[in-house]
Amino acid sequence: MFGKVINVALVGNPNSGKSTLFNALTGLNQKTGNFPGVTVEKHSGKVRIFNPRLNERQTINFIDLPGTYCLFPKSLDELETFKVITEKNNADYPDKVIIVADASNLKRSLLLCLQVIDLGIPTVLAVNMIDLLERSKLKLDSVRLAAELGVPVIAVNARDRKGLLELKQALFQDQVAEPKVFDNPEIQYPELSELLKKHTGKENAYEAALIASNYDLLKEEKSLPDLREVLKHFNKTPYSLQTEESLRRYAMIQSILENCLNQLTITRALSFTMRLDALFTHPVWGFLIFLSILFFVFQAIFSWSEVPMDLIDSAFLSLSENLREILPQGALNDLLTEGVIPGLGGIFMFIPQIAILFAFIAMLEDSGYMARVSFIMDRVMRKFGINGKSVIPLISGVACAVPAIMSARTIKNWKERLITIFVTPLMSCSARLPVYTLLIAVAVPNKELGVFNLKGLLMMGLYLIGFLAALGTAMFMKWVIKSKERSYFIMELPVYRMPQWRVVALTMTEKVRVFIRDAGKVIIAISILLWGLSSYGPGNKFEELEAKYSNPELIQQLGESEVSNRLSSEKLRNSYAGIMGKTIEPVIAPLGFDWKIGIALVTSFAAREVFVGTMATIYGAGADDEKGTTLKNRMINDRNDQTGKPVFSLAASIALILFYAFAMQCMSTIAVVYRETGSWKWPLIQFVYMGLLAWFSAFISFQLLS
Amino acid sequence: MSVDLSNLEIGKSGIISAFTDVEISLKLIELGCIPGVKVTMIRKAPFGDPLAFACSGALISIRKQEASTVLLESE
Numbered sequence: 001m002f003g004k005v006i007n008v009a010l011v012g013n014p015n016s017g018k019s020t021l022f023n024a025l026t027g028l029n030q031k032t033g034n035f036p037g038v039t040v041e042k043h044s045g046k047v048r049i050f051n052p053r054l055n056e057r058q059t060i061n062f063i064d065l066p067g068t069y070c071l072f073p074k075s076l077d078e079l080e081t082f083k084v085i086t087e088k089n090n091a092d093y094p095d096k097v098i099i100v101a102d103a104s105n106l107k108r109s110l111l112l113c114l115q116v117i118d119l120g121i122p123t124v125l126a127v128n129m130i131d132l133l134e135r136s137k138l139k140l141d142s143v144r145l146a147a148e149l150g151v152p153v154i155a156v157n158a159r160d161r162k163g164l165l166e167l168k169q170a171l172f173q174d175q176v177a178e179p180k181v182f183d184n185p186e187i188q189y190p191e192l193s194e195l196l197k198k199h200t201g202k203e204n205a206y207e208a209a210l211i212a213s214n215y216d217l218l219k220e221e222k223s224l225p226d227l228r229e230v231l232k233h234f235n236k237t238p239y240s241l242q243t244e245e246s247l248r249r250y251a252m253i254q255s256i257l258e259n260c261l262n263q264l265t266i267t268r269a270l271s272f273t274m275r276l277d278a279l280f281t282h283p284v285w286g287f288l289i290f291l292s293i294l295f296f297v298f299q300a301i302f303s304w305s306e307v308p309m310d311l312i313d314s315a316f317l318s319l320s321e322n323l324r325e326i327l328p329q330g331a332l333n334d335l336l337t338e339g340v341i342p343g344l345g346g347i348f349m350f351i352p353q354i355a356i357l358f359a360f361i362a363m364l365e366d367s368g369y370m371a372r373v374s375f376i377m378d379r380v381m382r383k384f385g386i387n388g389k390s391v392i393p394l395i396s397g398v399a400c401a402v403p404a405i406m407s408a409r410t411i412k413n414w415k416e417r418l419i420t421i422f423v424t425p426l427m428s429c430s431a432r433l434p435v436y437t438l439l440i441a442v443a444v445p446n447k448e449l450g451v452f453n454l455k456g457l458l459m460m461g462l463y464l465i466g467f468l469a470a471l472g473t474a475m476f477m478k479w480v481i482k483s484k485e486r487s488y489f490i491m492e493l494p495v496y497r498m499p500q501w502r503v504v505a506l507t508m509t510e511k512v513r514v515f516i517r518d519a520g521k522v523i524i525a526i527s528i529l530l531w532g533l534s535s536y537g538p539g540n541k542f543e544e545l546e547a548k549y550s551n552p553e554l555i556q557q558l559g560e561s562e563v564s565n566r567l568s569s570e571k572l573r574n575s576y577a578g579i580m581g582k583t584i585e586p587v588i589a590p591l592g593f594d595w596k597i598g599i600a601l602v603t604s605f606a607a608r609e610v611f612v613g614t615m616a617t618i619y620g621a622g623a624d625d626e627k628g629t630t631l632k633n634r635m636i637n638d639r640n641d642q643t644g645k646p647v648f649s650l651a652a653s654i655a656l657i658l659f660y661a662f663a664m665q666c667m668s669t670i671a672v673v674y675r676e677t678g679s680w681k682w683p684l685i686q687f688v689y690m691g692l693l694a695w696f697s698a699f700i701s702f703q704l705l706s
Numbered sequence: 707m708s709v710d711l712s713n714l715e716i717g718k719s720g721i722i723s724a725f726t727d728v729e730i731s732l733k734l735i736e737l738g739c740i741p742g743v744k745v746t747m748i749r750k751a752p753f754g755d756p757l758a759f760a761c762s763g764a765l766i767s768i769r770k771q772e773a774s775t776v777l778l779e780s781e
Contacts, residue, residue: 069736108738246735283752490733493765
């Protein structure tokens, strides 16, 4: 055992507090939430724990798995858990399993617990939220329960980190010599069991039976023989195996619990939850409250963040000004002070908004409210070919489409899940914020309409447009895609809980960290590349331009600053970046975009927020005399070199905003859609569809407005 | 008169007697809603669908059509 890493998987029902326990055990920033299916992917964290029996510290690799009610997976997140604990060659195959049970619903947790024990994996049962049990005057005889189950039973309270030490020590206990078997296929149906063992190549009879029970889900992947046919000879089907097994287990659980609990009729403290539900799911109040919460969140995002955003903005501005003085004049100076730093500043400015957005989403998830939103929206959502559960991906899509698309795994129905994945990137994500903010600032005057600010209204409108586009697209897809698969809406509505502020804070910092890291990397790389592309051009065109503009007569005639202005703008046009922009100009000219915007469209292909950095680089490189003025003013003052009209006219700006609202300019989203749908077909269709939608809406709005 | 879960009035309870749909029954069984267990209708979502019922201390949502496959015997 020396130095060996022990794999310990946390397995439990959704909302049993698995992820909270995982956080408490590992101290990692694992996101938890009070919505079934928040952990849609497995997470792991290593900790070194002192093992008194070996008198040394041992490394334990805790693995947090998506919640499941039993080992008959019905959605992709449940399948993930199933695979880890049934496939011995899986990298995460656990040496031990901690079953995390919700103390107030032990019966259901024990179903999963007995199944895992029967698989022969050493198990520890952690009875979580023991405080709820005590509050409802229930007493659990955990010693008796441990004896009945043949595994250690530890009462814990993950939220206040109670019982963790005992739980960790229980992991070092050896498994009892003769582990109990609760539902043995060899006894229930000996002849069939032998056949199943032979056909599946499994030694453990229960493992073989599980494969047969989940035959429909596993047949392709495992290239199994036709087990349905085998079962048929015994008058059984995969379904009947599942049903019969579950019912036998529930009967056993009933008698086990009769011995271990002082009363069996668990009247959980639902009254508080019910009173809140009367309000939150009310036909009128429910929707009004939902809308007010959304409104409040947006209001908070924009008003609370104003001061910190200005601070960050001016900090970056003074940083680049100071650096310009300190560093020697030259290429590096320009690159840093006109490309990289303004580019980073343009993005880091949005940290306050992103932090507030993710904090609210974490709070709503952790409190249990999100499940109610699904509940009241299901009927409406069904009309659009999606499910009440789709509301969660759609709302989190406002923060970022990548985790949002992953959270669609809890939707069992393939068609509903696909539509949800397809339309989620249309929701206005946080990467669009910098683009919108800059363009609105450039195009729209600061005007008050009654109590509302015009810019604020426009911003709200953009979120609404994204949402309507998502719904419209969903409706269209509902009609196009044919599927016979049935859709379900059977799910648990968790009890309301106070959000855990630690979790909210962790989620917030984690998201901001990832945002800074990912956006920062891309922006620095693209800034450097773009700066290079815009500072150099093919042939000796640059030298010719230098010669042309160094003519003393011309300088005399136009003045020094005008000449240097013209020189830099001609240089940009003849640079590699300029040529790039010029090449795509014919495609975007009908939208009112010039070649400079063309450059930005090319560079923000991989990530839309790069737009701001690109603008900073282009306008930094294009106007030497205006150092120190903000990007916004440089953009407002820019004129088209042919027509002399403003580049960012109202019509062109609105068209550009709409283009960014609809186009799929996000590599990460394309990658996650590929991963979640398993082929390039859907990301490709999505990319083309969103591209066309973007082009045509920009085209129509530009033609109408100009 | 045979009653199913979809026409159980709010506040009323019944005992699950049988399921008429295998797939739906599997999902309900794993949530602990098995024949012989008492269910209580708690509320209906706006427009009367989906429904929320209590079963062994848990609150579970279900669409009306799905609920009609759960047969009850009155208490």
